[in-house]
Amino acid sequence: MNSQEEELFLKKGPPFSKNRVTKLGSAWRDGVAEKAPEIDDFLTFNAVLTEELLRIGNDTINSIILPMSESGDAQVVPESSLYNLAGRVKRSESLLQKMRRMETTPILNVQDVAGIRLDYDMTLTQQTGLADTFSQAFKFAGAKRVDTKDYRQESHSGYRAVHLHIYSKAGRAEMQIRTALQSKWANLYEAATDVYGTDIKYLHEGAQIPPGATDQVQELHYLSDLVQQIEDLADVNGLQKNSELIRLQHKAYGILDRIHTRLRSFLREQSQLER
Structure with missing residues (x-):
């Protein structure tokens, strides 16, 4: 591994024991114990991971040859060429609810604890192309793999978008890519x-x-x-x-x-x- 690879955030492991966070997360999900401080450490690290994903996302947008203008306070509406790139870390309450819905899934395997979202005035074909572009960008930045989940033709309770599931040594994450509508x-x-x-x-x-x-x-x-x-x-x-x-x-x-x-x-x- 060269020095450049060593500096890639997505190639670095988290600063906590995965086994311990997994064990404490299961106890929290099952109601055996309250949320431990290590869970907060896990969420704090995911905030850093989210910032790194936003950095990669912004760098990627700057390299794309498309009419893209930051929306600011404006809405991303059809025929506007506006985009909005934002990130968030799942709140403790939402994470606990999701873990209980997933029943046995370890906390480290919840895909969208760290997540970013791109809303952009684009066609479906452009959406597919952007998903591929961002997928390649995350892999270039150190992700082990990136899986594309297409929820456009087969929606999730009406929800339509393209999602990227990002797998890296730093952890799992998700990017949502949505048109204006x-x-x-x-x-x-x-x-x-x-x-x-x-x-x-x-x-x-x-x-x-x-x-x-x-x-x-x-x-x-x-x-x-x-x-x-x-x-x-x-x-x-x-x-x-x-x-x-x-x-x-x-x-x-x-x-x-x-x-x-x-x-x-x-x-x-x-x-x-x-x-």
Whole structure:
């Protein structure tokens, strides 16, 4: 191994005992013990891993020959050429819930404790190409392997995106790559979980729609199918997109945005009533 390889973060092991974190994580998941300080050390290291993934992501974006402009406070909407690259570490509560859903999976095998997300105004073909570009970039930066998970044709409870599962000596991580419409739908559905409960995110795993939410959830899934149809159509047309197709994309985004605004208003009203 040369000196350059030794400096690659993804080729370095974490500064904690994997066996101990695995053991303590299982005890925490099973309710045998409270969350140990070593679990916090694990999450802190994943924050550093996330920052490294963001660095690699930004470097990759700077090398791509595409019209890409940082969104800042603006929304990534169709026909904008805007992108947003962000990262996060899974919160303790969310990690515990996921480990319990996965039942026996060790804490170190939870793929998305460290995660970054790229939302970009792009076609499906461009999305596929970017996924390959980022996959190669992570492997060049020291990842052992990167697996592509395509959730566009076979959605997860309506959710559509391309995910990269990153495996490295430093740990596992995930990158989500979403188009403007996929991103807007996902944000809307996330807001819906605050109203109807988180089970609606796991219908593909056998969870049930909560009582009284069937019509609303079915509408959201219909909108997911509509997004897929519009994006398939846009991809077939490619560079020959006409004004009618562009109008259709913006109309779909507007529908998603209005429902999202309505949900946010409902949540604010509920919060005020509870005070």
